[in-house]
Amino acid sequence: MSVLTPEPNDQPHLLLACSECDLVSAVVCDQDDQWHACPRCHHPLLRPARSDQATPALAFTALILLLLSLAFPYLGFEKSGVERTVTVAGAANELALHQHPLLSAIVLATIVVIPALYLIAVCWIHLSLMQAWRLPGALFLARWLPRLQPWMMADVFAIAALVSLIKIIGMAHIQLLSAFWTFAGYALLLLVTVTRMNTIALWQRLLGTLRQPARSRPGLTALKQRLIGCAWCGQLQPLGHHHCQRCNSALHDRHPFSLQRVWALLVTALLCCFPAHLYPIMVTSSLGQSDPATIIGGVLLFVDHGDWPIALIIFAASVLIPFGKILAIGWLCLATRRRRVLDMAGQMKLYRITEWVGRWSMIDVFVVAIIVGLFQLGNILTITPGFGGLAFSGVVIFTMLAAHQFDPRLIWDQQQRLAHVGQRMEELK
Ligand SMILES: [Zn+2]
Ligand SMILES: [Zn+2]
Structure with a gap:
């Protein structure tokens, strides 16, 4: 090689x-x-390593926009003379009120708590860099920054809000309120802050040259x-x-039991797929009648209404991506044992796509949170979350954990071993 x-x-x-x-x-x-x-x-x-003054300024602005997004109403609507507005925290609260506190905690953690901790950490570390002495906790926070990054999903929530709008536009008169715009700004600035962060350069500034x-x-x-x-x-x-x-993080020459952990997480994700697709993701109750809807049922409803693009987005995010991801990670695990020369550019592309795409499957869970938050009109129309939503978020979380646990260096090691064996065979000929 x-x-x-x-x-x-x-x-x-x-x-x-x-x-x-x-x-x-x-x-x-x-x-x-x-x-x-x-x-x-x-x-x-x-x-x-871009201008370091701009990064904390962006992080601070994103934090202010997040606070504004939490303080003001996000969406408003009017149906049959009844008006209602919903806040971001209100949507998560409705999930908790309908016996889904865990789903509510997952939504709040991924769109508010983890990103807020990340932004506060970025501001605190940069404030520490401006002082003659290091502020307490700066090194601890620098260690945690890259670990928090994959679990921040404000951008996915902003896209989910657009999908929800398309879903409910025929059911009620919808208004985009001030927090909708501040949240979009917060999601964008969070994304810009993350792309500007340079972990190695940050550690150089905190602890000196490598x-x-x-x-x-x-x-x-x-x-x-x-x-x-x-x-x-x-x-x-x-x-x-x-x-x-230097930074006191745990070191692994290769992640211990990486493959066993990945297989265990993949099997758990696969087991969660059954309730995720068999149980309703939400239940619509109107004038005493209940109508449960599964993920596939929701996709078919869009197909019936002729909304092909939105049906395709939901189908891709809820069915293709999770199953494709489970297959792709399984394939990569097998590649660490394959006894033939592999196209490594292809394997690495598959690994990176799998890592990047996983969080976008949360769109469906966020759509449920927004719709449940809005449609609480008593007897006229009430939408409650179903067990399918919690099981589906389990699929997303376990496949993300599996992708993070997978150590791609194991495929390179195997290929290097094969190249070495091939070389020895040539020499013996
Ligand atoms: Zn280190
Ligand atoms: Zn490399």
Whole structure:
């Protein structure tokens, strides 16, 4: 297997181990405006370090917009002379009032609590960087920032609001209220803040430049050099330590029992698929009559009304993506044992798509939260959440956990072993 070695140069450089394929690369560190990608698997090693004053300012503005979104009504509607408005927290509260406190907690955590903690942490760390001394908790928060990132879903909620509007536009007169716009602004600024964060550069500012172990060199995997790279701060260090000597995060040369954990999470996700599709996701009650609707039932209703685009979005988010994700992660687990040379660019593409796409399946859960929050009109029309929604959020969470637990370095290790065996066979001929 060929390994690209970076050109030698006189500029100061960092040695970083790729967290997806373990190859050690030299990154020239005075080219601040450039992305640096791993030469073997093209995983971004270092993001451009943009103006650091702008990042906390964006995070602070996003926090203010979040507070405004919580304080004012989000959507309003009028049906049969009855007017009603709903706030973001009110929608989550209605789920809790209808015997689904866990679903309510999941919605609030992913769209409000985790993003708020992330934004506060970004502001606190940057405030600490402006002081002559380090503020308490700055290192702890820096360790947690990248771990919180996958669980922030404000952008998914904003898209879910648009899907809900299309779903209910024929049932009532809908108004977009002030919090709708502030929430969209908050979701956008949160996204911009996340894309500007450069974890390795942040640790450099907090703790100074990375120290390179004496025997490290680019072009070989860290494991081959008896080294291990910290996935969070980038520090290369000798094997044998359980915690990073620089940032104190847990270190794994390969995630322990990675495949067993992934299979267990995939089976749990698959088991959740049954109640998610068999039980109703919401129940509509009007004038004494109850009408439960499953996920597939909702898709078919859109097809009946001729709303093909929205039927396709819900079908993709609720059926194709979760099942496709379970199959894709299962395939990647098997790839770590395959005894033939694989197209590694294809495997890595599959792994990254699987990681990126998972959270978008939460659209359906958020749509339920918004519709349940709005339609509480007593006997005229009341919509309550069904058990299917909670089971479906279980599918999304367990497949996301499985994707995060999977260690793609295991596929590279297997391919490297095969290449080594092939080389030995050639020599023996
Ligand atoms: Zn790589
Ligand atoms: Zn570290």
